[in-house]
Amino acid sequence: MYIMPVEKLKPGLVLARPVFSPDGALLLGRGVVLRGTYIRQLARLGYYAVYVGEADEPLPSDIITTETQLKATKAVVTAFESARIGASINLDSVQDAANSIVDEVLQNREVAVGLTDIHSYDSYTFTHSVNVCVLSVVIGLALNLNALDSKELAVGALLHDIGKVLVDEQITNKPDNLTNSEWEQMKLHPQHGFNLLRHNHRISARVAHVAFQHHERYNGQGYPRGLSGEEIHIYGRIVAVADSYDAMTSDRVYRRGRQPFDALRVIRSLKGIHYDAEAADALLSNIAPYPVGCTVQLTSGEIGIVVDIHRRDKDRPVVRLQYGADGKRLNEVLEIDLRQEESVDVYRVVIG
Numbered sequence: 001m002y003i004m005p006v007e008k009l010k011p012g013l014v015l016a017r018p019v020f021s022p023d024g025a026l027l028l029g030r031g032v033v034l035r036g037t038y039i040r041q042l043a044r045l046g047y048y049a050v051y052v053g054e055a056d057e058p059l060p061s062d063i064i065t066t067e068t069q070l071k072a073t074k075a076v077v078t079a080f081e082s083a084r085i086g087a088s089i090n091l092d093s094v095q096d097a098a099n100s101i102v103d104e105v106l107q108n109r110e111v112a113v114g115l116t117d118i119h120s121y122d123s124y125t126f127t128h129s130v131n132v133c134v135l136s137v138v139i140g141l142a143l144n145l146n147a148l149d150s151k152e153l154a155v156g157a158l159l160h161d162i163g164k165v166l167v168d169e170q171i172t173n174k175p176d177n178l179t180n181s182e183w184e185q186m187k188l189h190p191q192h193g194f195n196l197l198r199h200n201h202r203i204s205a206r207v208a209h210v211a212f213q214h215h216e217r218y219n220g221q222g223y224p225r226g227l228s229g230e231e232i233h234i235y236g237r238i239v240a241v242a243d244s245y246d247a248m249t250s251d252r253v254y255r256r257g258r259q260p261f262d263a264l265r266v267i268r269s270l271k272g273i274h275y276d277a278e279a280a281d282a283l284l285s286n287i288a289p290y291p292v293g294c295t296v297q298l299t300s301g302e303i304g305i306v307v308d309i310h311r312r313d314k315d316r317p318v319v320r321l322q323y324g325a326d327g328k329r330l331n332e333v334l335e336i337d338l339r340q341e342e343s344v345d346v347y348r349v350v351i352g
Contacts, residue, residue, distance in 0.1 A: 001016040001017070001051050001052070001053035001054075001292065001293050001305075001307070002016075002051070002052065002053065002293045002294075002295060002305045003049050003050070003051055003293040003294060003295075004049060004050060004051075004052050005048060005049045006039065006042050006043050006047050006048060006049060006050065007043070009034055009039045009042070009050070009052070010034075010039075011034055011035050011036050011039070012033060012034065013033070013034045013052045014031060014032070014033055014034070014052060014053060014054060015028055015029070015030055015031065015032045015034065015050060015051065015052060016030065016051040016052055016053035016054075016293075017030055017050070017051040018030050018066060019042070019047065019050055020070065020073065020127075021045070025074075026070070027045075028042075034052075048256070051293055062108075063104065063105055063108045063113055063134060063138070064100075064101055064104045064105065064108075064134055065104060068097070068100045068101060068104055069130060071093075071096070071097050071100060072097035072098075072100070072101060072130045072133065072158065073126050073127065073130050074093070075090075075093040075094045075096070075097040075158065076094070076097075076126045076129045076130060076158055076159075077126050078090055078093060079093075079094055079158075079159060079162065080125070080126070080162055080164075080165050083162050083165045083166075083196050084165040084166075088200075089159075089200060091155075091200065091202050091203065094155055094158055094159065095151075095155060097158065098133065098151050098154035098155045098158060099151055099154075101130075101133055101134060101137055101154050102137050102147060102150045102151045102154050105134065105137045105138055105141065106141065106147065109141070110311050113134070113135065113138060113286055113287050113288065125161060125164060125172075127250075128161070128246055128247065128250060129157070129158050129159070129160065129161055130158065131242075131246045131250075132157050132158075132160060132239060132242045132243050132246050133154050133157035133158045135241075135242035135245060135246060135283065135287075136153055136154065136156075136157040136235075136238050136239050136242040137150055137153065137154050137157070138282070138283075138286050139238045139241060139242060139279055139282040139283050139286070140153050140235075140238055142282035142285065142286060143234075143238070143278060143279065143282055152204060152206060152207060152235075153210070153235050153238065153239075155203075155207050156206065156207040156208075156209075156210030156211070156235050156239065157210060157239050157242065159193070159197060159207070159210070159211060160193070160210050160211050160214045160239050160243065161189065161193065161211075161214075162192075162193045162196055162197065162211060163188070163189035163190055163191065163192030163193025163194070163195075163196060163211055164189045164192075164193075165192075165196075166188075166189070166192040166196070167185055167186060167188065167189050167192070168185065171185055171186055172186070187215075187223050187224060188224070190211060190212050190213070190214065190215055190223070190224050191212065191224050193208075193211030193212065194208050194209070194211050194212035196211075197211055206233060206235055207235075209233050209235065209236060210233075210235045210236055210239050212224075212236070213227065213232050213233060213235075213236030213237075213239075213240070214236055214239040214240050214243050215240070215243075216228075216231075216232045216236060216240065217240070217273075217274045217275070218232070218237070218272065218273065218274060218275055218276050218277075219273050219274065221274070222240075222274075232276075234276075237275070237276035237279050238276075238279050240274075240275060240276075240279075241267065241275045241276070241279045241280050241282075241283050242283065244267065244274075244275070245263055245264075245267055245283060245287070248262075248263040248266060249263045259294070259349045259351075260287060260288065260289050260290070260291055261289035261290060261315075261349065264283075264284055264287060264289055267280050267283060267284060268280070268284060271284075287314070288309045288314045288317070289314060289315050290306050290309075290314075290315070290317050290346055290349065291306065291309070292306050292307060292308065292309060292317075293305065293306065294306050294349055295322075295349070295350040296317075296319060296346045296347070296348065296349055296350060297346075297347045297348050297349075297350055298319065298336070298338075298344050298345065298346060298347055299344055299345045299346075299347045300325055300344050301324075301325030301326075302319075302321050302323060302324055302325050302336075303321070303322055303323040303350060304319040304320050304321035304322050304323070304335075304336070305319065305320050305322065306318070306319055307319065307320045307335065310339055313339050315346070316337075316338035316339045316345075316346075317338060317346075318335055318336070318337045318338070319335065319336050319338065320333065320334070320335045321334045321335065321336060
């Protein structure tokens with residue numbers, strides 16, 4: 001299984017992971033043989049890449065199931081649309097999705113977060129909310145939050161960006177840099193989110209404060225209130241790290257996302273400055289810098305695809321070689337486990 005840009009897809013390739021539409025519905029299932037019409041539709045909808053592979057190829061373990069991801073995405077879509085029109089949020093579906101995410105992360109504590117979610121530009125906000133929820137729960141559990149608090153954190157993470165529904169869509173979807181005036185309007189979304197959530201008697205003040213505080217920074221340089229250190233609730237400090245990481249690694253209409261190893265480098269450099277150090281360390285210890293499906297070049301010169309990740313040694317994955325050090329395509333299947341080959345390291349990620 002490997003990630004292939006949509007512009008390089010050819011009819012006959014097989015999807016290795018399902019693709020969801022912007023509203024959270026299944027668009028193309030795993031094992032679908034791509035046709036030209038499917039490829040054109042993916043490009044039209046704004047997908048940058050998909051996972052392709054063999055139809056019977058086993059998938060690596062993921063930290064939550066496709067069914068839970070789909071349920072959570074639909075819950076977020078429904079909640080955001082309700083907030084947009086001033087209707088009551090269906091908290092039951094959000095809570096159910098949050099519970100499922102926490103339960104599955106608890107069951108899969110030994111699974112490194114390593115698969116990169118593929119989404120269209122139009123579905124970014126919804127997919128981002130689910131990704132941030134999963135990452136926040138992983139961080140929270142690493143910081144010894146109990147299951148009950150983790151489920152409350154998960155609800156807050158799913159709804160952390162809900163204030164964006166009250167920001168002009170021309171600003172939230174703008175493909176260029178925001179003007180100063182537009183940026184000031186964008187910076188109001190934490191306050192908007194807090195106002196939307198705090199009046200719902202079923203939503204705790206701590207959940208509402210996730211929306212309010214996820215752009216605060218540990219050194220006081222965030223917004224909207226310039227809080228610092230432990231003035232920021234632990235949920236807000238956790239979601240701030242998760243939100244930043246996923247935003248950095250996501251493809252947007254105006255830019256390509258950073259590679260995971262690069263985003264982790266940024267998080268590491270800013271821990272204790274922008275981010276709570278313990279929350280940042282918890283993220284760093286649970287994310288695979290080279291996710292399954294990415295193409296890497298080794299220090300030996302060989303090029304291959306990451307096919308497995310070691311939970312205890314995430315920067316030394318298993319790589320299925322495709323090209324030798326001489327640049328020639330290999331005819332035989334050959335895998336190298338970097339845990340067992342101490343003289344070889346990942347040199348770089350091969351893009352595209």
